[in-house]
Amino acid sequence: MTLRITLLAGGVGGAKLAEGLASLCPHDTLSIIGNVGDDQEFHGLWVSPDIDTLTYSLADMIDRRQGWGLTDESHRVLAGLERFGCDTWMLLGDQDMATHIFRTQQRRQGVRPSIIAKRIAGSLGVEINLLLPTDDTVQTRLRTDQGWLAFQEYFVRERCRPEVHEVRFEGASKARPTPEALAAIERADIVLIAPSNPIVSIAPILAVPGIRQALERTHATRIAISPLIGGRTVKGPADRMLAAMGYPCNSQGIAACYAGLIDGLVIDLSDAADRRSLEAEGLQVLTTGTLMQSGDDKAKVADRMLAFAHACRREEANA
Amino acid sequence: MTLRITLLAGGVGGAKLAEGLASLCPHDTLSIIGNVGDDQEFHGLWVSPDIDTLTYSLADMIDRRQGWGLTDESHRVLAGLERFGCDTWMLLGDQDMATHIFRTQQRRQGVRPSIIAKRIAGSLGVEINLLLPTDDTVQTRLRTDQGWLAFQEYFVRERCRPEVHEVRFEGASKARPTPEALAAIERADIVLIAPSNPIVSIAPILAVPGIRQALERTHATRIAISPLIGGRTVKGPADRMLAAMGYPCNSQGIAACYAGLIDGLVIDLSDAADRRSLEAEGLQVLTTGTLMQSGDDKAKVADRMLAFAHACRREEANA
Numbered sequence: 090m091t092l093r094i095t096l097l098a099g100g101v102g103g104a105k106l107a108e109g110l111a112s113l114c115p116h117d118t119l120s121i122i123g124n125v126g127d128d129q130e131f132h133g134l135w136v137s138p139d140i141d142t143l144t145y146s147l148a149d150m151i152d153r154r155q156g157w158g159l160t161d162e163s164h165r166v167l168a169g170l171e172r173f174g175c176d177t178w179m180l181l182g183d184q185d186m187a188t189h190i191f192r193t194q195q196r197r198q199g200v201r202p203s204i205i206a207k208r209i210a211g212s213l214g215v216e217i218n219l220l221l222p223t224d225d226t227v228q229t230r231l232r233t234d235q236g237w238l239a240f241q242e243y244f245v246r247e248r249c250r251p252e253v254h255e256v257r258f259e260g261a262s263k264a265r266p267t268p269e270a271l272a273a274i275e276r277a278d279i280v281l282i283a284p285s286n287p288i289v290s291i292a293p294i295l296a297v298p299g300i301r302q303a304l305e306r307t308h309a310t311r312i313a314i315s316p317l318i319g320g321r322t323v324k325g326p327a328d329r330m331l332a333a334m335g336y337p338c339n340s341q342g343i344a345a346c347y348a349g350l351i352d353g354l355v356i357d358l359s360d361a362a363d364r365r366s367l368e369a370e371g372l373q374v375l376t377t378g379t380l381m382q383s384g385d386d387k388a389k390v391a392d393r394m395l396a397f398a399h400a401c402r403r404e405e406a407n408a
Numbered sequence: 409m410t411l412r413i414t415l416l417a418g419g420v421g422g423a424k425l426a427e428g429l430a431s432l433c434p435h436d437t438l439s440i441i442g443n444v445g446d447d448q449e450f451h452g453l454w455v456s457p458d459i460d461t462l463t464y465s466l467a468d469m470i471d472r473r474q475g476w477g478l479t480d481e482s483h484r485v486l487a488g489l490e491r492f493g494c495d496t497w498m499l500l501g502d503q504d505m506a507t508h509i510f511r512t513q514q515r516r517q518g519v520r521p522s523i524i525a526k527r528i529a530g531s532l533g534v535e536i537n538l539l540l541p542t543d544d545t546v547q548t549r550l551r552t553d554q555g556w557l558a559f560q561e562y563f564v565r566e567r568c569r570p571e572v573h574e575v576r577f578e579g580a581s582k583a584r585p586t587p588e589a590l591a592a593i594e595r596a597d598i599v600l601i602a603p604s605n606p607i608v609s610i611a612p613i614l615a616v617p618g619i620r621q622a623l624e625r626t627h628a629t630r631i632a633i634s635p636l637i638g639g640r641t642v643k644g645p646a647d648r649m650l651a652a653m654g655y656p657c658n659s660q661g662i663a664a665c666y667a668g669l670i671d672g673l674v675i676d677l678s679d680a681a682d683r684r685s686l687e688a689e690g691l692q693v694l695t696t697g698t699l700m701q702s703g704d705d706k707a708k709v710a711d712r713m714l715a716f717a718h719a720c721r722r723e724e725a726n727a
Contacts, residue, residue, distance in 0.1 A: 133513030163484060169506020173531045183502045187488020190509075194452030212492045 092278035094395070095120045095309070099290025100127070100139040101156040101324065102316055103283035104146035105381040109391030110281075111147055111217055112384070120218040120273040122300075124285075125202070126229035126258055126293030127240045131179050132170055134189035135196055138241065139290065140206055140221070141188060148213035156324075159184045178246045203267050220273055222297045225264040229293050230257045240289060249326040253333050256288055258296040266299035274303040279398045282313035284379065286327040287346035288334055295350070304350050310402045312353045312373075314394055315343045318380060319359035339363055344372060353401045355379060355394050373401045411597035413714070414439045414628070418609025419446070419458040420475040420643065421635055422602035423465035424700040428710030429600075430466055430536055431703070439537040439592035441619075443604075444521070445548035445577055445612030446559045450498050451489055453508035454515055457560065458609065459525055459540070460507060467532035475643075478503045497565045522586050539592055541616045544583040548612050549576045559608060568645040572652050575607055577615040585618035593622040598717045601632035603698065605646040606665035607653055614669070623669045629721045631672045631692075633713055634662045637699060638678035658682055663691060672720045674698060674713055692720045 094114060098107055098121055107121050124139040138157065145151040145159055152158045162182035171177045181189065188209060195205040203221045210219045229240040233251035243251065274280055285291055295301045304311065320339050322328045328338050336342035340356045340363035347354075353373035356363055361376045368374055375397040381387045413433060417426055417440055426440050443458040457476065464470040464478055471477045481501035490496045500508065507528055514524040522540045529538045548559040552570035562568060593599055604610055614620045623630065639658050641647045647657050655661035659675045659682035666673075672692035675682055680695045687693055694716040700706045 132509050133516055134509065163482065163502070165482060165502040166485060166506045166509065169503045170510060173506065173510045173528065175510065183482070183484040184488045186505065186509075187485045187492065190451050190453065190485065190505075191489060191492045191494065197452055209492065 091115055091118050093118050093120070093276060094279045094281065095122065095273045095277040096281045096283055097122050097291055097294055098139075098143060098283035099124045099285030100142040102381075103139070103285040103290065104142045104151070104156075105387050106281070106283045106314065106391055106394075107143055107217075108146050108384070109381065109387030109389075110395075112388045113391055113395065116216040117218070120220055120277070122220045122222055122270050122273060122294055123206075124290050124293050125221055125223065126227050126289065126296075127244075128226070128228065129179075129239055129241045131181060131189075132175055133193070134186070135193045136179070136181065136189050136241075137192065137206070140219070141185070143219060144206070144210045144213060144215055147210070147215045147217055147219070150213060158182050179241055180245075201267075203269060218269075218273065220270045221267055222270045222294045222300050223264040223266055225260060227261045227264050227293055227297060228259045229289050230259050231255070231289075232257075249329075253326070253330055256292070256330075256334070258293045261293070261296040262298070264297045266297050266303070270297075271299060271303050274300070274307050274309070277307060277309040278402070279395070280304065280307060280309045280311045281394060281398070282311070282347060282351065284314045284316035284381075286316065286322075286325055286330065287343060288327065288330040292346070301350065310353070310398050310405065311351045312355065312394060312398045312401065313343065313347050313351045314355040314379060314390070315340050315357065315360065317343065317360060318357045323380065340367055344370060352405070353397060355397060373397070373404070410434055410437050412437050412439070412595060413598045413600065414441065414592045414596040415600045415602055416441050416610055416613055417458075417462060417602040418443045418604030419461040421700075422458070422604040422609065423461050423470070423475075424706050425600070425602045425633065425710055425713075426462055426536075427465050427703070428700065428706030428708070429714075431707045432710055432714065435535040436537070439539055439596070441539045441541055441589050441592060441613055442525075443609050443612050444540055444542065445546050445608065445615075446563075447545070447547065448498075448558050448560045450500060450508070451494055452512070453505070454512045455498070455500065455508050455560075456511065456525070459538070460504070462538060463525070463529045463532060463534055466529070466534045466536055466538070469532060477501055498560055499564075522588060537588075537592065539589045540586055541589045541613045541619050542583040542585055544579060546580045546583050546612055546616060547578045548608050549578050550574070550608075551576075568648075572645070572649055575611070575649075575653070577612045580612070580615035581617070583616045585616050585622075589616075590618060590622050593619070593626050593628070596626060596628040597721070598714070599623065599626060599628045599630045600713060600717070601630075601666060601670065603633045603635035603700075605635065605641075605644055605649065606662060607646065607649045611665070620669065629672070629717050629724065630670045631674065631713060631717045631720065632662065632666050632670045633674040633698060633709070634659050634676065634679065636662065636679060637676045642699065659686055663689060671724070672716060674716060692716070692723070
């Protein structure tokens with residue numbers, strides 16, 4: 090029997106695990122719920138960076154060197170916009186621009202953002218079920234030393250330099266979950282949470298009313314993988330953010346972000362010392378190498394995570 | 409004393425004369441009223457082909473080989489849109505796309521299209537007063553063998569092959585002229601009409617209520633230049649359209665299109681036989697070489713046209 094797997098994923102880290110899973114699982118058994126909290130309008134075009142990173146990665150069109158954007162990219166549209174005095178710190182490529190133009194046109198025509206994401210993915214040859222948590226607008230806002238910033242302003246323009254004091258998901262309280270995302274969580278056999286930033290990549294998904302509840306209710310085995318390696322992130326500001334939000338910057342901090350939402354946690358070998366206290370909290374723990382660099386790494390980490398989820402399922406069944 | 413000159417111009421032919429005038433006249437004495445009837449939305453972006461051709465020509469950024477679009481252009485955005493199943497017969501370049509993205513965003517922000525056109529031109533270094541006849545939407549529609557077509561559908565997609573039976577300027581009756589265009593006609597010393605298609609390039613300008621009346625009322629000397637050479641157009645379907653609309657396909661036909669709106673007509677040497685009947689209708693006539701290929705041609709034709717306008721002014725003053 091083939092199990093139905095649903096992954097909650099942010100951008101770059103999420104896309105790596107998604108690729109690993111895609112290399113192992115029949116594509117029609119795999120659903121991925123992405124993050125739309127990073128979405129922002131640039132030059133009147135709706136840009137959805139995390140969803141695009143997932144799509145481009147799964148389509149094998151991603152720029153592998155930087156982990157986002159399309160390979161073999163040029164920036165002539167942006168150079169033109171700069172000539173008109175537009176802010177061009179968000180590095181949108183020419184091929185990438187087609188995605189934003191298409192998405193924006195479809196949104197203006199009233200097509201559900203979920204359907205648009207599916208059309209874009211389908212056009213690029215992605216057969217995996219790529220889902221949005223909501224068709225409504227939810228936008229991550231960060232209160233920093235420099236005041237409130239949109240996520241891309243913080244992440245790209247300010248290069249994560251400002252200290253973050255508070256995180257809000259604008260629009261979340263009124264957002265409605267998509268039936269597809271709810272079903273993917275409720276009907277899954279295994280729900281995985283990618284090694285993405287829990288504060289700004291996974292939390293905006295969980296902030297959509299109904300998503301957290303579905304994750305609490307589901308009969309699926311729920312496994313997260315920590316984005317920390319030796320108590321630090323490979324890339325991005327998750328470690329600093331954990332501390333700023335009052336979480337310990339270690340596996341316990343990650344587990345606390347997902348309290349009540351996971352049955353097991355995968356942690357890196359370098360964080361093996363955290364194991365005992367996690368188990369004391371009633372979590373199943375897998376300690377393994379979690380660094381994903383090559384395609385081979387991604388498949389290995391995904392494979393171990395799936396094997397761990399299977400083992401947890403058997404244990405639950407026997408309990 | 410420097411005379412104030414206003415040119416009514418369509419796309420490629422209009423841009424050539426505009427360049428010729430720009431090479432001779434102080435830029436702050438020159439106003440150009442362009443055609444917005446060719447405007448059409450593509451991929452959710454507002455494209456204004458005739459205005460862009462004027463702007464790019466005056467900025468010396470035009471693709472000289474084809475007469476439209478930007479030089480050294482690429483088409484990666486369009487290739488991306490094609491992948492999403494979009495119709496891509498309208499060949500929009502990457503650099504050009506920046507213009508359409510900027511224009512569309514500014515329109516959505518409520519900026520007057522006239523101001524947007526001025527900003528685009530200014531950003532590209534054009535100091536000439538480039539004006540729109542209206543800030544409202546006027547769209548040229550052609551009834552053909554294939555039914556009603558938008559101008560770009562007829563011109564680009566169908567390559568002018570269908571026979572045209574009727575021309576309408578949708579939105580014209582309710583359009584309001586821009587105060588800038590009215591002032592440019594009313595306060596000009598000389599109004600020139602470019603060798604553009606009278607039926608689909610100049611008529612949509614004149615169809616904006618108030619523009620024709622301003623041209624009738626102005627004290628300016630009004631000179632048109634025929635787009636015909638030996639009774640045929642250099643490029644484009646103006647000759648076939650004249651015939652289809654019931655005009656003779658010669659200088660008299662052009663004069664009839666502008667009846668009551670011009671004091672003089674410039675015709676090509678190869679159409680010299682038309683001179684007498686034009687004069688019999690009370691028009692001043694200049695017979696000269698009108699073909700504009702090189703930059704030198706453009707300046708020569710503009711120079712002769714201006715000298716002719718000056719002569720007509722003196723004649724009027726003496727009358």
